[in-house]
Amino acid sequence: xxxxxxxxxxxxxxxxxxxxxxxxxxxxxxxxxxxxxxxxxxxxxxxxxxxxxxxxxxxxxxxxxxxxxxxxxxxxxxxxxxxxxxxxxxxxxxxxxxxxxxxxxxxxxxxxxxxxxxxxxxxxxxxxxxxxxxxxxxxxxxxxxxxxxxxxxxxxxxxxxxxxxxxxxxxxxxxxxxxxxxxxxxxxxxxxxxxxxxxxxxxxxxxxxxxxxxxxxxxxxxxxxxxxxxxxxxxxxxxxxxxxxxxxxxxxxxxxxxxxxxxxxxxxxxxxxxxxxxxxxxxxxxxxxxxxxxxxxxxxxxxxxxxxxxxxxxxxxxxx
Numbered sequence: 001x002x003x004x005x006x007x008x009x010x011x012x013x014x015x016x017x018x019x020x021x022x023x024x025x026x027x028x029x030x031x032x033x034x035x036x037x038x039x040x041x042x043x044x045x046x047x048x049x050x051x052x053x054x055x056x057x058x059x060x061x062x063x064x065x066x067x068x069x070x071x072x073x074x075x076x077x078x079x080x081x082x083x084x085x086x087x088x089x090x091x092x093x094x095x096x097x098x099x100x101x102x103x104x105x106x107x108x109x110x111x112x113x114x115x116x117x118x119x120x121x122x123x124x125x126x127x128x129x130x131x132x133x134x135x136x137x138x139x140x141x142x143x144x145x146x147x148x149x150x151x152x153x154x155x156x157x158x159x160x161x162x163x164x165x166x167x168x169x170x171x172x173x174x175x176x177x178x179x180x181x182x183x184x185x186x187x188x189x190x191x192x193x194x195x196x197x198x199x200x201x202x203x204x205x206x207x208x209x210x211x212x213x214x215x216x217x218x219x220x221x222x223x224x225x226x227x228x229x230x231x232x233x234x235x236x237x238x239x240x241x242x243x244x245x246x247x248x249x250x251x252x253x254x255x256x257x258x259x260x261x262x263x264x265x266x267x268x269x270x271x272x273x274x275x276x277x278x279x280x281x282x283x284x285x286x287x288x289x290x291x292x293x294x295x296x297x298x299x300x301x302x303x304x305x306x307x308x309x310x311x312x313x314x315x316x317x318x319x320x
Contacts, residue, residue: 002051003109004090005034012079014043015057020070025050025059025079033081038090040065042082043073049086104130118278137277139163139194142317148180151212151298152242165314169205169303176243177208177219179300184211185319187288190263191297192277194316197224197256205310206244207301209260211269211294216240218292222260222271222283224253225304231256235271235284237291243302249284262297264288277316 010032014025025041025048033039035055041048047068052060064070066086095112097105101119110127120135141163148158156178159166169178197207210221217240224233231253238244261272261280269288272280297319303310 002036002038003094004087005036005039005054006083006087006091007032007034007039007081010081013076014073014079016075018043018073018077020072021063023061023063024053025061027057027059027079030055030057030059040082040084040087042080043077044071045069046071046073047082047084047086120276135276137194137316139316140192140318142193142314143182148182151179151181151217151300152176153178156301161313163315166311167299167301167314168309168311169301170309171305171307172303173306175204175302175304176241177206177238177300177302179208179212179219179242179298181212181214181296181298184264184295184297187264187266190261190320192259192261192316192318192320193299193314194259194277195299196258196313196315197301198311204304205302205308206304207299207312208242208244209299210262210271210297211264211292212242212296212298213292213294214296217242219298220269220290220292220294221262221298222273224257233257233273233283235286248286251283264294269294277318 012027012029015028016026018025037051037054039050041050045068047065048061048063049065050059050061066084098115098117101116104114107125107129109125112125114123117138121132122134122136123130123132142165145158145160156169158180193209204225206223206225208221208223212219219242220237223236223244232250233253234250235248236244237246257273259274259277263270267288268285270285271283273283274280301310301312
């Protein structure tokens with residue numbers, strides 16, 4: 001994509017008549033004008049965007065930009081490089097760009113920032129090279145508090161914390177989840193979420209992410225909990241309490257999982273986990289109608305401990 005160019009209001013004239021539809025503009029001089037496209041010129045009342053030919057006597061232009069009308073211009077009409085609202089808007093877009101990491105442009109304009117959609121760095125153009133800071137991860141703010149419905153709220157609370165959602169469960173010995181639910185999208189779909197949980201150094205506090213069947217309240221999905229201070233992840237199913245009644249699979253972990261993906265392909269329900277929201281390890285796959293057909297997607301926590309409360313901060317929830 002061309003980057004907006006600027007100079008200090010140079011002027012020239014056109015050397016032949018210009019109809020209201022011609023896109024090649026012949027000029028008497030290009031001195032003082034930017035040496036590369038793109039930039040904006042004013043000829044009488046019409047704004048034009050120069051897209052090619054900079055540094056030569058013939059410029060290719062887009063006519064009538066920014067709401068101005070295409071009109072004919074006579075030979076000798078004055079051409080001025082101007083700063084416009086469109087130029088400023090484009091400069092802002094040029095200053096902060098996004099795309100895949102492999103498409104990062106060559107370093108050339110000091111101060112630009114590039115936010116990759118598939119990588120872990122914020123990159124700043126020094127004018128000679130890209131300097132990188134990170135890791136950072138692409139995030140999708142979760143639906144706001146009002147877009148969820150409680151199932152078994154009890155004494156749990158949910159608070160909008162900036163773009164994140166903070167769920168808090170007071171100490172309680174009861175073995176159940178407090179869930180926030182919403183309608184599942186049409187299959188196939190995936191939900192990728194990023195959540196931070198309070199480190200679970202006591203027994204059995206648990207977090208759940210997955211599906212609920214509204215007709216009878218049954219659940220199935222990803223569970224992480226602590227067992228004698230060891231993080232455990234499971235693919236599980238449970239009843240309408242809601243609590244877990246059986247595991248499809250289980251594994252001890254060395255850390256608490258922050259990135260989870262659960263997906264309904266229309267054939268299978270698949271649960272995966274990862275470190276970055278991009279690369280995944282599959283924990284479990286089962287036929288989508290096994291045990292439930294999840295018409296709701298949900299997340300929640302349960303303290304499961306009479307002494308210690310539990311909390312989780314949902315920072316990203318991307319449905320695709």
